[in-house]
Amino acid sequence: MAIIEAKRLTYTYPIGEKPAFRDVNLEIKKGEFVIITGPSGCGKTTLCRCFNGLIPHFYGGRLEGEITVCGLNVREHPTYEIAQHVGMVFQNPENQLFALSVEKDVAFGLENLGVPREEIRKRVDWALKITGTYELRNRAPYELSGGQQQRVAIASVLAMNPEVIVLDEPTSFLDPIGAEQIFDVINSLNKDLGITIILVEHRLDLISKYASRVIVMQNGQIVLDGNPREVLVSEEARLIGVGIPKATLLYKILKLRGISLNGPPLSSDEACRSIMEVMSR
């Protein structure tokens, strides 16, 4: 079942001369883990803003074509309604957190919806535990490290019990260890809870192995869409300037020089295994 469906979708910002993206046809199914990548300015962030109705309701501009998210026509339903189905996590967690304690931040969305107190308690604790931030619940968000803050931002979205979570470069401000923890959390939301994940990302080294699908955008259009292995090993992806994982790149270079490993690897672990296989042949 399609959880997000776009047909001939074209969008132009109020101040824009040409569309930020045009003629996008896209179907995302429940439970998919989709990475959207492509050069800066290709329209990927703009496209994601349609998934919870920020476009057109907040940004204005001209939206043509059709988009349905969780069965709701985005044009006809306000953002607060769509936001109960689709959670958004942004690049810089500092822009998203504002309360004086982690717990209050995570409870904020539910309080606004008038959810009963006991239910809020339950859902906040659940979201804090899944993201590994339960121990931090009484701390002030601004006292936390960037990685901890981003996990709190994810918890506050998770507490709303969304079917889809959209994350726009959620690890770019984090150190590598913090980034890895975020990717682990995102993966478990997808694999353990069945939440559909849409991740906008340039750095694909650590995350590609978790994805079920990679979409590449360029100049406002979807130009590649498919299985991560096929997309990332393709010559088109390299020419567009996609940040191909080092393990996949190594496979490509060796192949050009006549050495074939078993299938393109998406991570260092996979590369290591397939090199060992060749060694023991």
Add this chain to the structure above:
Amino acid sequence: MPIDNGSDEQMIVMDDVYFTYPNGVEALMGVNLKIEDGEFVAIMGQNGAGKTTLVKHINGLLKPTKGRVLIDGVETTKVSVATLARKVGLVFQNPDHQLFSETVEEEISFALKNFGYDEKTIKKRVDWALNLLDLNEYRKVSPFMLSGGERKRVALASVLAWDPKIVILDEPTIGQDYRQKERLRQFIVQLNRQGKTVIIVTHDVEFVAECNPTIMLMRQGRIIATGEAREILTNETLVNQASVALPEITKIFKGLEDFGFPRKVIDVYEAADILYERLGGQR
């Protein structure tokens, strides 16, 4: 690592530097370093390790609570930030902390005007910087209309325009796509070849593995290691202590250690050469 030859003539010297913020946070706790003229250094370490605080001491925005910072043999407490700024250009992590003009062109000419250059020179420098960072088409555009990656390039252009001897880039790769990173890398290497001292603060292990600078690893307000990229980035213990990660290529070779492969590999092309040699005959 710069060698202590007893002279204070090295470009940047930090001598047992401590810094405590007014709220009591101890950000630097005994930093000693020497960076020579023309060196290329990457400062790495976990969020909150003190990296940004450290570079703000180089352009005098912050002065040590204890200890000394010397630039070309002169203590930063004895000169104004404006004087230091001619030598030291710092590009902030978040371009929005830096940009304020109505057009990209005005932004880039601002510092030049303040330094008192004549109009002809200013125009030349602005044109040069716009070209260098591929910003020509945005000359008359407000910086705030641009994407995050473009704003970072404007911030960089406005610093390079006045041609400082030392260029410090705080997290230059954030929000940059693969192409722009590749350009940034070539650009940094070129600046360094032209004799500038380049210091980058970054988490981006893959970027550093490709640039091959001297690395200084920070942890909790101290520098815990200094050395070549190949030595530091392949040392798992150090890398873990600083919340950095091994480069992907190093992880692959770590897994292959039992097969007699070298451990200290960080570059994908070098990795391909090694594997080609070993596996070439086994097809």
